[in-house]
Amino acid sequence: MGNWEGVSEFVAVAEAGSFTSAARKLGISTAQVSRQVSALETRLSAKLLYRTTRRVSVTEVGQVYYQHCRQVLDALAEAERAVTDLQQVPRGRLRLTAPVTYGEATLAPLVNDFALRYPDLQVEMELTNQKLDLVAEGYDLAIRLGKLTDSSMMARRLGSRTLYVCASPHYLSTHGEPQSLSELGQHNCLPGTLDYWRFREQGRSRNIRVSGSIRCNSGRALVDAALKGIGIVQLPDYYVDEDLRAGRLVSLLEHYREEDDGIWGIYPHNRHLSPKVRLLLDFLDELIGR
CATH class of the missing domain: 3.40.190.10 (Periplasmic binding protein-like II)
Incomplete structure (x- = not known):
């Protein structure tokens, strides 16, 4: 493991506040956690934790190191989830909404083709010119036309309209x-x-x-x-x-003539986009953009 040795153990101790709790979280022995953290401190030539008989606290240097390690571990977990998702077949319910005329003429045929490609999906499509609350009403995705006003959502440009x-x-x-x-x-x-x-x-x-x-x-x-x-x-x-x-x-x-408007895929601000929504966005991006 090289430079990775002791990092997970140190982060677990810093968050749990004790070696015993960190060992329980990681599913290893307390002695192993202690050895790994001590080896990490030796390699860095820095004291990361203050140890007393009652409690464990993070040093100033340890706080800096912890912040960086936490970001790295989060990114690694996100990468592993992304790889896992790529190997999953999208299934379950997929709810989306779009304007009526654009939905009938352009979007619905594309979504139908997508549903044929992934038969384990149950697609629910609401065509309305009202701007629905995606979070409150449980929608995975909305197709919006023109200029965007809702900055609380994530947006992906799929094409343009004139x-x-x-x-x-x-x-x-x-x-x-x-x-x-x-x-x-x-x-x-x-x-x-x-x-x-x-x-x-x-x-x-x-x-x-x-x-x-x-x-x-x-x-x-x-x-x-x-x-x-x-x-x-x-x-x-x-x-x-x-x-x-x-x-x-x-x-x-x-x-x-005014500059072209955008055709947007809008979805709630989640750190990790579900495979079914990501695949549909990729599908629409390719065909609408074309």
Whole structure:
């Protein structure tokens, strides 16, 4: 063992406050604990513990050494758990939540493929536009879109989404195409949940208030309105990609397009991520990022 000899015994004594309790915790004899710690002190040429007939206390040098050893032993235990997890087949319940439209169109098919790969999993997926409390409601993972606000959670970026401002060729032939942000006020802009649209002008983010004849919290409803020539919409790529490619919608104001938003995997702040959540995140990272 070389330089590792005596380290576990010393840490156990420092934490337990006695050689007997440390020996009981380690499952070895008190004499063996004492020999190992004495050998460690000899090797370091330093006194780590004060020993009396009633108690054992840690010296100032021992406190410094203990802090470093504790970190090393914790890291070693974490490494062993990680290796063990890699050899485990994920099983049991896996609960996740995601926004409705993105979940239906993109996430659910990927999660279904993941469930086929690991049949011992029982997947529970809640599609809702409400931001659920993962800890209080027992969720392992949430997929969130856009800018993050909850710093109490761990986050992993899985991909990105683009916001498009677009309208139908029929609308543009009738009302013309806006060339600047100031011209949006002359058009029938159809907002969603928010009453403003996001842009980037001269390197800075800018929110522009918009209004029109329809306002709806459903992206699909707004796409339908845009396709029917009612007005202009701003929506994420997964709503409008197909229509843009087919020419049914036209992308507008591209020079003012906001930087891409993130697609995030959010999970509670645990020191050790469970194998099933880690494997799902790796799976989604590969496919969504692609």
